Amino acid sequence: MDQMDSEQRFRPRHEADLDPSLLFLPASDPQVEKKHGLSRRRKVFVGVALLLTAVALSLLTGLLVWHLHLRDGTKVTKVYVGSMTISNQNFLLQYEDPTSAEFIQLSELVSTQLKVIYSENSVLDKYFTHCSVQTFSDGGTDVMAFYQSEFDAPLSQQQSVDDALRSVENSLTPSQTQRGQMGRLMRPSTDIRVYRLMSAAVDPRLSRTSLHDRKSFDVHVSHADQLASPGFPDSSYPPGVLLQWRLRADPFHRVRLDFGSLVLEDDCEQDFIRLYDSLVPSERHLLTERCGSAQKSLSFLSSGNVMLLVLLTSEDRNFPGFIANYSQTPLLDSDCGGTLTADRANFSSPFFPSFYPPAVSCVWNIQVSEGKLVKVEFHRFSVGIRSELCPNDYVEVDGQRLCGDSLKNSTIISKSNAVTIRFTSDTSFVHQGFIAEYRTLVSTQPHLLQLCSEFSFLCGDGVCVRKDNPQCDGHVDCEDGTDEEHCECGVRPYLSSKIVGGQDSREGEWPWQVSLVVRGMGHVCGASVLSDQWLLTAAHCVQDSAGIRFSQADQWEALLGMHMQGHTDKWTVRRGVRRIVAHPRYNAVTFQHDIAVMELDANVTLNQRVWPICLPTSANHERPGTHAWISGWGSTKEGGFRASVLQKATVQIINSTQCSKLMSDDVTDHMMCAGTLQGGVDACQGDSGGPLSVTGSGGRFFQVGVVSWGDGCGRKNKAGVYTRVSKYRRWIKEQSGV
Numbered sequence: 094m095d096q097m098d099s100e101q102r103f104r105p106r107h108e109a110d111l112d113p114s115l116l117f118l119p120a121s122d123p124q125v126e127k128k129h130g131l132s133r134r135r136k137v138f139v140g141v142a143l144l145l146t147a148v149a150l151s152l153l154t155g156l157l158v159w160h161l162h163l164r165d166g167t168k169v170t171k172v173y174v175g176s177m178t179i180s181n182q183n184f185l186l187q188y189e190d191p192t193s194a195e196f197i198q199l200s201e202l203v204s205t206q207l208k209v210i211y212s213e214n215s216v217l218d219k220y221f222t223h224c225s226v227q228t229f230s231d232g233g234t235d236v237m238a239f240y241q242s243e244f245d246a247p248l249s250q251q252q253s254v255d256d257a258l259r260s261v262e263n264s265l266t267p268s269q270t271q272r273g274q275m276g277r278l279m280r281p282s283t284d285i286r287v288y289r290l291m292s293a294a295v296d297p298r299l300s301r302t303s304l305h306d307r308k309s310f311d312v313h314v315s316h317a318d319q320l321a322s323p324g325f326p327d328s329s330y331p332p333g334v335l336l337q338w339r340l341r342a343d344p345f346h347r348v349r350l351d352f353g354s355l356v357l358e359d360d361c362e363q364d365f366i367r368l369y370d371s372l373v374p375s376e377r378h379l380l381t382e383r384c385g386s387a388q389k390s391l392s393f394l395s396s397g398n399v400m401l402l403v404l405l406t407s408e409d410r411n412f413p414g415f416i417a418n419y420s421q422t423p424l425l426d427s428d429c430g431g432t433l434t435a436d437r438a439n440f441s442s443p444f445f446p447s448f449y450p451p452a453v454s455c456v457w458n459i460q461v462s463e464g465k466l467v468k469v470e471f472h473r474f475s476v477g478i479r480s481e482l483c484p485n486d487y488v489e490v491d492g493q494r495l496c497g498d499s500l501k502n503s504t505i506i507s508k509s510n511a512v513t514i515r516f517t518s519d520t521s522f523v524h525q526g527f528i529a530e531y532r533t534l535v536s537t538q539p540h541l542l543q544l545c546s547e548f549s550f551l552c553g554d555g556v557c558v559r560k561d562n563p564q565c566d567g568h569v570d571c572e573d574g575t576d577e578e579h580c581e582c583g584v585r586p587y588l589s590s591k592i593v594g595g596q597d598s599r600e601g602e603w604p605w606q607v608s609l610v611v612r613g614m615g616h617v618c619g620a621s622v623l624s625d626q627w628l629l630t631a632a633h634c635v636q637d638s639a640g641i642r643f644s645q646a647d648q649w650e651a652l653l654g655m656h657m658q659g660h661t662d663k664w665t666v667r668r669g670v671r672r673i674v675a676h677p678r679y680n681a682v683t684f685q686h687d688i689a690v691m692e693l694d695a696n697v698t699l700n701q702r703v704w705p706i707c708l709p710t711s712a713n714h715e716r717p718g719t720h721a722w723i724s725g726w727g728s729t730k731e732g733g734f735r736a737s738v739l740q741k742a743t744v745q746i747i748n749s750t751q752c753s754k755l756m757s758d759d760v761t762d763h764m765m766c767a768g769t770l771q772g773g774v775d776a777c778q779g780d781s782g783g784p785l786s787v788t789g790s791g792g793r794f795f796q797v798g799v800v801s802w803g804d805g806c807g808r809k810n811k812a813g814v815y816t817r818v819s820k821y822r823r824w825i826k827e828q829s830g831v
């Protein structure tokens with residue numbers, strides 16, 4: 094039904110306008126009957142409007158309320174409504190008829206049971222006054238009893254009654270893990286087995302004492318039909334009434350209620366409807382409260398097979414009210430969620446655009462082909478109430494919770510080709526939910542992949558960037574910027590233009606170059622500066638040999654910022670070595686794992702001649718043919734003298750397959766080869782432990798190798814073999830923190 098339709102037909106009436114001949118309900122109050130009624134029966138009104146007998150009416154009187162009777166000057170009556178799940182009874186149709194012997198008998202058992210439960214708690218025992226069963230419903234495998242309990246407690250004790258009820262109920266309600274062991278048989282009534290008890294206070298407005306009438310209608314929704322407020326749409330609803338429709342679906346079904354039109358007073362303090370996921374107005378199961386007029390059609394679903402619709406009206410300015418279709422829909426375990434593998438699909442909260450039911454949980458696993466990313470776009474989004482932690486209802490995308498209703502068209506791009514989306518609603522306050530569409534992306538730059546492969550960089554946030562050596566290249570590739578963090582390394586703070594000789598370096602050209610000297614022997618090995626405290630060198634440099642304890646830190650001295658052997662200046666830093674950590678699996682025969690770190694005995698202050706070199710990540714790889722640099726004070730030719738001025742040479746990275754052939758298969762994937770196949774350029778004795786460096790795309794120097802071994806020096810068709818630093822990135826970090 095179109096809402097405009099009803100608005101046009103509606104005109105507010107004063108009581109005097111009401112046609113006294115109109116009847117709206119089979120009511121016991123002749124005054125109400127006369128004033129406000131349903132004129133024509135052409136609207137199916139109130140579905141199956143079960144007559145409630147005098148017994149039911151008396152039960153209802155004074156229910157659903159916070160009674161605030163002042164007794165003894167201090168005590169107030171607090172009313173709770175709740176539900177009890179009885180697991181060892183079969184539902185009988187007579188349980189819906191409060192006059193039946195069966196109803197009365199089971200009600201007595203429930204009341205007795207409640208009294209026993211309350212009597213076991215000192216607070217409840219002290220203040221409990223009265224309880225009564227309102228109605229039963231068919232839970233399929235069990236019977237649900239809906240009851241009301243009253244407690245007379247001093248105002249100061251109200252909270253302790255709340256707490257006591259909660260603790261008693263928690264002890265009766267099996268937790269998730271205990272689901273199997275249902276039931277707690279209680280004394281003295283062994284006839285009913287209770288395994289869940291849940292109660293809550295009632296909204297104080299439902300306790301208006303000025304009401305003319307309170308009525309309940311029992312509606313079975315298995316036969317879809319309509320219900321409407323009295324008089325809809327021709328006359329306004331009656332003033333000062335509390336009406337409730339108890340909607341029941343077959344077991345294992347949900348109740349569905351679709352409002353065609355809803356026009357109430359704008360002020361919710363005056364008139365409102367409320368929907369509960371229960372047959373009693375338990376605040377813990379309040380699905381929604383509505384007043385004013387709905388701009389669009391509203392549809393609601395229950396979590397189980399019951400729902401309660403309450404209409405409360407005030408004395409004046411009454412409105413047309415509402416009309417709604419009711420029906421039932423099967424309760425399927427897998428209403429929602431699942432695995433989605435298509436390149437593109439839509440998914441939504443259950444029953445969208447209807448309001449999602451309470452207590453649902455859906456998980457979608459989107460899994461697309463490797464190398465692709467998933468872009469999820471929410472076209473409509475209204476889930477829970479906006480808050481930082483989203484404690485109630487929420488959508489969770491890869492662990493990130495979303496809630497609120499201002500997320501229209503928000504887009505999330507996954508970090509891999511798999512995304513998990515979870516939707517969860519709690520027991521109260523439902524919303525319209527969401528509709529989302531996902532599609533796959535083949536991202537260009539940066540290229541992201543699932544699980545970082547050997548050739549991708551792992552950002553701090555877990556994203557893999559597939560790009561050749563993105564670290565410190567001057568371009569932010571990681572969303573969190575971690576690829577450009579700690580990038581002070583690998584630059585030359587000062588490079589003089591003074592060229593000393595052909596292969597001689599310029600001053601400051603290799604500020605990470607270190608000369609390692611053994612006391613009494615002079616320069617023995619090279620090393621590189623990793624930080625103000627740590628050096629990197631080769632394990633073979635620090636092995637005891639020929640009676641010299643090279644493995645002992647105190648044998649060593651490190652010279653940093655030195656250009657010419659034997660010449661130190663204000664930039665040169667001399668440090669002792671506190672600790673040497675050679676790779677524990679270094680093999681002196683095969684030269685496997687030829688790598689070591691050294692801790693200096695005191696930090697150095699970095700200066701224009703002392704600067705750390707960058708280390709490649711484990712994803713780093715150098716293509717054959719890449720130009721690289723070696724530097725050191727080693728022999729300039731095989732069997733020659735050590736150089737005095739720091740030497741440099743450019744070499745090329747050599748294909749490992751090819752290198753293995755040249756070097757008779759002694760090259761492992763933890764080593765790399767560099768040189769020029771024409772010969773003549775190579776690292777030689779004395780260069781050991783020094784760096785093989787390349788320049789990254791940002792111009793920084795990265796140490797990709799440690800000078801390890803060779804077959805002579807600079808021989809034709811022989812290459813220098815270097816420890817492949819990227820394979821040891823983690824080990825270096827573990828040892829030195831760098």
Ligand SMILES: *[C@@H]1O[C@H](CO)[C@@H](O)[C@H](O)[C@H]1NC(C)=O
Nearest residue numbers: 094351352353354390417418
């Ligand atoms: C209610 O049911 C009637 C008849 O089946 C249908 O015409 C109408 O569109 C329904 N309204 C809503 C809001 O579903």
Ligand SMILES: *[C@@H]1O[C@H](CO)[C@@H](O)[C@H](O)[C@H]1NC(C)=O
Nearest residue numbers: 437438439440472528529530
């Ligand atoms: C998803 O829904 C939108 C409209 O809501 C539609 O245009 C689109 O074709 C749908 N996509 C798929 C894959 O069904």
Ligand SMILES: *[C@@H]1O[C@H](CO)[C@@H](O)[C@H](O)[C@H]1NC(C)=O
Nearest residue numbers: 470471472473500501502503
């Ligand atoms: C959201 O996206 C849909 C389809 O892409 C578009 O029709 C709609 O106008 C957008 N809404 C907003 C608020 O941007």
Ligand SMILES: *[C@@H]1O[C@H](CO)[C@@H](O)[C@H](O)[C@H]1NC(C)=O
Nearest residue numbers: 624625626694695696697830
């Ligand atoms: C040396 O530097 C490191 C980090 O750079 C620092 O943690 C350490 O405390 C410093 N040591 C001394 C003795 O200053």
Ligand SMILES: *[C@@H]1O[C@H](CO)[C@@H](O)[C@H](O)[C@H]1NC(C)=O
Nearest residue numbers: 716717747748749750751752
């Ligand atoms: C190395 O060379 C071999 C043959 O010479 C070739 O098959 C292989 O693809 C090369 N590897 C790289 C990484 O270039």
